[in-house]
Amino acid sequence: MKTIKMSPISYCFGVTKAIGEALKIRKLYPDSNIYFFGDLVHNEKVIEFFNSLNINVIPFNKENAIEKLEYFQKGDLVIFSAHGHNKSYEKILIDKGITFFDTTCIKVKKNLEIIKNSKKDVIFVGKNNHPETIASLSYSNKIHLYDISNNFKFDYSLIKDEDPLVVNQTTLSFIELNNIFSDIKLHLPKAKFIDEICDASRIRQQKILDLPKDVDLVIVVGDKKSSNSTKLYELSLKNNLNVKTLMVNDVSELDSYDLTKYKVCLLASGTSTPISIIKRIEEYLNSEEYKK
Ligand code: SF4
Incomplete structure (x- = not known):
């Protein structure tokens, strides 16, 4: 099988930076208890790697976060994730x-600053309970979540300003976002849209839509918890109708598929997927191990 590797692939600069910082902290404090408050980035292989360095994740959601913060003891070091966090956690x-x-x-910080400085109502378009959503909602008391999983249901009576600000989670799909923006424009024609899908996600989404003609298989390598990986997968599934689309986070997951009938594969990844996993999958496809 011929494989075409999407460019860009693997980590975006935000993930590279977060991983680099966590490594630096472990090096500076070799004997300390270090924890991630929530996944540093959404990829279980990255988290497993940090577990091997004795940095463990304390998972949380918006309901139990305060209780989970109580877990930490004086002397512990806590690392907040690349997706942002509720500002009040810092005070605790x-x-x-x-x-x-x-x-x-x-990129996330830029949105948080915009939200913080807005005098107007803010509509935040995002996924409920995603860390970036939890962070964004904490930056204003005039902010309301437009939950992308809620099938265009939003209570517009909550919005008092006729020209509210609309800010979105940075890793949504631009097609999904355009549809939601149309709904908001219908109800609030004077709304101001920030439209901040991060380029690291946007470019990959565009490339998955502009597939080379001969591609008959798309493999998105990423974790199901990763918003931008899932959006890539969903975009391909919905728009590349004559192409088989798969999403895996490890080469072993490909064993359950019959890949012998495909000729050209586009290999894409989310922004938190380690290059080692992608290379292993590329090797598996190129050496035709799937035929064994
Ligand atoms: S996907 Fe974009 S917003 Fe998210 S960490 Fe990467 S660069 Fe930052």
């Missing part, structure tokens, strides 16, 4: 005398 740690590190990506 400061009050407990716990040192924390913020690896929030600058």
